[in-house]
Amino acid sequence: MLQLNIKDETAKLRAVVLGTAQSCGPTPKAEDAYDPKSLEHILAGTYPKEEDMILEMEAFAAVFEKHGVEVFRPETLEDCNQIFSRDIAFVIENKLIKANILPDREKEFEAILHVLEYIDPQHIIHAPEEVHVEGGDVMPWNDHIFVGTYTALDYPNWITARTNKEAVDFLRNQFPDKTVKSFELRKSKNAKENALHLDCCFQPLGKGKAILHKNGFLVEKEYQWLVDFFGRENIFEITADEMYQMFSNVFSISPEVIVSEKGFTRLNNWLRGHGFIVEEIPYAEIAKQEGLLRCSTLPLIRE
Template sequence: MLHLNVNDEISTLKAVVLGTAESCGPVPKPEDAYDPKSLEHILAGTYPKEADMVKEMEAFSQVLKKHGVQVFRPEVLKDCNQIFSRDIAFVIENKLIKANILPDREKEFDAILHVLDRIADEDIIMCPEEVHVEGGDVMPWNDYIFIGTYTAPDYPNQITARTNQEAVDFISQKFPHKTIKSFELRKSTNPRENALHLDCCFQPLGKGKAILHKNGFLVEEEYQWLVDYFGKDNIFEITADEMYEMFSNVFSISPEVVVSEQHFTRLNSWMRKQGFIVEEVPYAEIAKQEGLLRCSTLPLVRE
């Protein structure tokens, strides 16, 4: 049995579901794109090739295993993009919450049944239909749960709006002892302005540090709360271009070890100066789908 345990973003990782790029299907039609960055690459003819993405994920998998992590992979579904396992479920404390995601992606959850079978039934929470939530918007952080959301009236028309107020309320009810801190995110069809998920514009790291992008937040006071919480000197503020490249979507294996994209030169050198061990992997092709390292992982057990 797996004894789920996730209380933050950085404690030493013991078990994780890493997505798969195998059999991810043909290049989507423009009208089938879920996010503006994928659309941009579909139209430009630069959409990533399966073989390249499989290689990138294999490099990530090797780093995880090198650090002693038990790595589960989804069952491969034919012609189905299963890279971003963070979207389909997430763990808070000892509960796995199944995300209510875009309906076309329901079968991705079924592809991890071999993992779910190792988890006690009472530790799996299904969200009611009106609760829309994806794991990229949810970050357990000790006594807090940080949640990215979008509550404007045009929510139903925003394909990039993934987590609603009902989700914030639902998670508050399920974890009454936690302080829920929600953040309104900027949604846009311009990929250089769109914060698809909270982890596209914010990421806490070990050593009291964090990565942040101001323009990803709609409400300045909410952004400022994070600056005050971590302290200005502990924050690496990323530019619009760096947000577009997914700089904040790195992944902590432990408080000291961070997996990052090999081209994130400015960030990686900053993290090393702060005393982190930075494991660099190639992930630029996967980044074209507006997701990166954190998006590809579903942590199950941290120490």
């Protein structure tokens, strides 16, 4: 059996579900794009090729292997994009919560049922239908749970709005001993301004550090709350272009070890300057779908 345990974003990782780029299907039609960045690349003819994305994901898997992490992969579904396993479920403490994602992505969850067999069924929670939530918007951080949300009245009109007010209430009920802190995210049809998930504009790191992008937040005082929480001197503030490139979507294997995209020179130098070990891998093709390293993982067990 797998004894689920996730209390934060950085403790030493023991087991993870890493998505797969196998059989991810042809380039989608423009009208089927889920986010503005994918749409941009579909229209420009630069949408990533399956073989390139497979190579990038294998590089990620190799880093996990090097660090002794047990890696599970989804069953391959024909012509289905299964790269972003963070969207389909997430773990807090010893509970795995199935995300209510876009309906046509439901089968992605079924592709990890072979992993769920190792988890006590009492620890698998299906959120009620009115709760919209994706793992990219949910970050357990010790006695806090940080949640990215969008609660304006036009919520139903935004395909990029993935986590609603009901999700925040649901998490408060599920984890009454934690402080659930929500942040309103900026939704936009412009990929350079759209914060698809909280992890597109914020990421806590080991050593008390964090990555942040001010314009990803709709409410300045919510952004300021994070600055005060971590301390301005501990924050790597990214530009709009760096948010677009997904600089905040790196992944911590431990408090010291961070997997990052090899092209993130400014960030990687800063991380090394603060004593982190940076495992650089190519991930720029996958980034074209408005998701990166954190999005591709579903951590199950950290120490």
